[in-house]
Amino acid sequence: MTLGQITGVPILDYHRIVPVSRFGASDDRFGVHESAFREQLQLLLDLKITVVTPEDIAAGQLPARSVALTFDDGYSSHYEIAFRELSEFKVTATFFVNTSSIGTGEFLDWTMAAEMIRGGMRFGSHAHNHIVLTTLNSDRVREELRVSRQMLEQHLASAIEVLAVPYGFCDQHVLDAAWESGYRVVCTSKPWPAQKGARVLSRVGVLQQTSLNEFRKLVEKDPAVYLRLLGRDRALAIPRYVFVRLRPEILGVRTAEDSL
Ligand SMILES: [Zn+2]
Numbered sequence: 001m002t003l004g005q006i007t008g009v010p011i012l013d014y015h016r017i018v019p020v021s022r023f024g025a026s027d028d029r030f031g032v033h034e035s036a037f038r039e040q041l042q043l044l045l046d047l048k049i050t051v052v053t054p055e056d057i058a059a060g061q062l063p064a065r066s067v068a069l070t071f072d073d074g075y076s077s078h079y080e081i082a083f084r085e086l087s088e089f090k091v092t093a094t095f096f097v098n099t100s101s102i103g104t105g106e107f108l109d110w111t112m113a114a115e116m117i118r119g120g121m122r123f124g125s126h127a128h129n130h131i132v133l134t135t136l137n138s139d140r141v142r143e144e145l146r147v148s149r150q151m152l153e154q155h156l157a158s159a160i161e162v163l164a165v166p167y168g169f170c171d172q173h174v175l176d177a178a179w180e181s182g183y184r185v186v187c188t189s190k191p192w193p194a195q196k197g198a199r200v201l202s203r204v205g206v207l208q209q210t211s212l213n214e215f216r217k218l219v220e221k222d223p224a225v226y227l228r229l230l231g232r233d234r235a236l237a238i239p240r241y242v243f244v245r246l247r248p249e250i251l252g253v254r255t256a257e258d259s260l
Contacts, residue, residue: 006221008193009057011068013203017081029208034081040215041089049219051091054162058185060197067219069093079112087119096126096164099151110155117156124162125149132244134169135255145181167253191229193221
């Protein structure tokens with residue numbers, strides 16, 4: 001690979017969208033402010049970048065300049081803010097939800113999700129519980145993936161074929177369980193553009209600190225930005241896999257031990 005030539009399609013990964021009324025009040029580094037999100041959608045429009053879906057990328061037929069938009073964890077702000085903005089800009093996105101959270105606390109309920117589907121949005125599984133799948137045995141992974149897919153298909157009357165693994169933790173046994181459970185595409189959190197025609201798609205996070213300038217570099221596949229993000233991800237990968245086994249509380253993630 002030479003600088004200036006990164007292949008693939010960026011899949012942007014969002015978490016909470018923070019409303020104007022809570023500006024300055026959120027210290028959640030994953031929470032993107034409403035106005036920043038709007039500026040990002042406007043920039044995609046200005047740059048004439050087509051918004052596609054993870055399934056389109058896996059199928060490999062795409063316009064020259066495209067991105068996909070994804071949202072994790074199923075927050076109600078996805079309905080209240082993201083859905084409204086996306087509809088206004090006439091673009092779609094995929095929402096990965098944990099079916100055990102739907103209708104509780106700060107999360108989407110089924111009525112909101114159904115309205116989003118009718119409005120052209122898509123849904124995928126983020127497992128039934130928000131748990132590190134690599135710490136579960138194969139039967140429990142399959143159960144997490146099967147229950148979640150069944151519930152989503154039942155409530156939304158829509159085929160669910162894409163899984164995003166919680167916290168980005170993935171290995172071969174998780175992938176095998178996904179294929180066996182009827183998923184066709186798995187999204188991870190390796191910060192790199194997704195490769196056309198692949199079944200395992202990397203995604204790059206959009207965070208509170210992501211400036212519009214950096215966002216532009218992400219969607220235009222600036223090699224320096226991706227190499228920096230990938231370098232940081234690689235440096236943290238081994239400690240992350242060690243800590244998730246030995247000291248998961250340090251990472252603040254939920255593992256098999258917590259759920260027994
Ligand atoms: Zn998540």
